Amino acid sequence: MTVFRYSGRTKTGAPQKGIIEAPNKNVAMEKLRAQGINARELQESNSILHKEIAIGVKVKHQDFVIYCRQYATLIRAGVSVVEATHILGEQTRSKPLKRALMQVEEDIRNGLAFSDAAAKHPKVFPLLFVNMMRAGEATGSIDDTLDRLASTLEKQYNIKKKIQSAMTYPALLSLLTVVVGIFLMVFIVPTFMDAFREMNLELPLITVIIVGISDWLIQFWLLVLLALVVAVIGFRFFYNNNKEFHYAMSLFLLRMPIFGQLLQKDVIARMTRTLATLFSGSVPILQALTIVEKIGENPVIGKVVLEARDNLEKGGTLSEPLEKSWLFPPLVTQMTSIGERTGALDYMLEKIADFYEEEVNRAVDTIKSLIEPLMIVVLALVVGVIVAAIFLPMFQLYENM
Numbered sequence: 001m002t003v004f005r006y007s008g009r010t011k012t013g014a015p016q017k018g019i020i021e022a023p024n025k026n027v028a029m030e031k032l033r034a035q036g037i038n039a040r041e042l043q044e045s046n047s048i049l050h051k052e053i054a055i056g057v058k059v060k061h062q063d064f065v066i067y068c069r070q071y072a073t074l075i076r077a078g079v080s081v082v083e084a085t086h087i088l089g090e091q092t093r094s095k096p097l098k099r100a101l102m103q104v105e106e107d108i109r110n111g112l113a114f115s116d117a118a119a120k121h122p123k124v125f126p127l128l129f130v131n132m133m134r135a136g137e138a139t140g141s142i143d144d145t146l147d148r149l150a151s152t153l154e155k156q157y158n159i160k161k162k163i164q165s166a167m168t169y170p171a172l173l174s175l176l177t178v179v180v181g182i183f184l185m186v187f188i189v190p191t192f193m194d195a196f197r198e199m200n201l202e203l204p205l206i207t208v209i210i211v212g213i214s215d216w217l218i219q220f221w222l223l224v225l226l227a228l229v230v231a232v233i234g235f236r237f238f239y240n241n242n243k244e245f246h247y248a249m250s251l252f253l254l255r256m257p258i259f260g261q262l263l264q265k266d267v268i269a270r271m272t273r274t275l276a277t278l279f280s281g282s283v284p285i286l287q288a289l290t291i292v293e294k295i296g297e298n299p300v301i302g303k304v305v306l307e308a309r310d311n312l313e314k315g316g317t318l319s320e321p322l323e324k325s326w327l328f329p330p331l332v333t334q335m336t337s338i339g340e341r342t343g344a345l346d347y348m349l350e351k352i353a354d355f356y357e358e359e360v361n362r363a364v365d366t367i368k369s370l371i372e373p374l375m376i377v378v379l380a381l382v383v384g385v386i387v388a389a390i391f392l393p394m395f396q397l398y399e400n401m
Helices: 025-034 061-074 082-090 095-109 114-118 127-139 142-198 205-241 242-255 259-280 285-295 299-313 319-324 330-342 344-401
Strands: 002-010 015-024 037-044
Touching: 002 025, 002 319, 002 330, 015 127, 015 319, 025 037, 061 082, 061 095, 061 142, 082 095, 095 114, 114 127, 127 142, 127 259, 127 285, 142 205, 205 242, 205 344, 242 259, 259 285, 259 299, 259 344, 285 299, 299 319, 319 330, 330 344
Parallel strands: none
Antiparallel strands: 002 015, 002 037
16 A cells, blocks of 8 residues: 655645555545545655555454455445445455455456456465455355355364464473473582582482583583574475475374374365365366365375376376375265265365364364373473482482481
8 A cells, every 4th residue: 555645625725735545646536535635736655654564464364254254245235346345445454455455446447357356466365265256256156155265264264273272282381391401400400519519429320411411501502502593494494495395394294193193184174175165166176176286285185186186187086096195084085986976076075174173173172181281291200300310419418427
């Protein structure tokens, strides 16, 4: 959104100056006329105070879902696409979405289809949304398309948050265990060890090991910290930029005990839910598979989706590549095969998604109930070993007195 400085007169003839936001000069003039201002000068402001600092261009998931719901309601009520885009652009609180909708509105007024205008903003409007809207425009069912899309996004978001909550707790407890352990090693252990050395006590093996670790941390703490920072930065760089490393890490996560099965159910649920939404929106199957592969965050399942698309192009079925992959249980392949034979593939995929979303919910609750006491035991064990290493020499000292 551009900021313009204007000067002109009101309807009563009074002079007025100020600033106004608009995507271009024409829209700015229309806004001023609507406010009853006759602008004589209108120039883009170059002041740094009026330059919008964009910290991020992504739209919050909740804001986008609300936008889809409201858009569907307006279209169903008979409001035109242009007016609906204008209304939602004015009232949304999301600045990235507001800027994008203002530009989309301008493109629509210039004769561009909504889906093509939205496709110009891939960071705001995801590929799934653009293709669903394109199919909705072709079939004349934009409102139903938006409702299905909003429901899909809500379900996927809820599952994602559920998994994140399951992994956050053990991650925080693991971090707490490391922090407590380092604190004891660096600040508490040396205090007691200096006293034991002055008494020439013969230290137990566990105490010798703990003292060695403590001395090493104190001597090389800067090197350890630097190595951790380099490791984190290097991991993020290779994960985001190296396809082979990204694939290997995704495969490792899916093969992990306990959490691997949870992630496997999640990717199956997301894949089948997205495919069901695209099929029900009349998107061609080959195009739908291409979209799922592009928007999927897991390259392991993306590879299988590409194989399925290639198999369909050769005259095969969707279920054949799925049967060959270890990722998909028999339930998925059998229901997919039945859906292909009966012509109800979208319905079967939706039922598969429902089943695995429930499986993810149950698995998350089970993992959280098991891992909480386990992590507390680990924390107690780490602290207990360090405390034992400190007190064992003291017990020996008391026995010798």
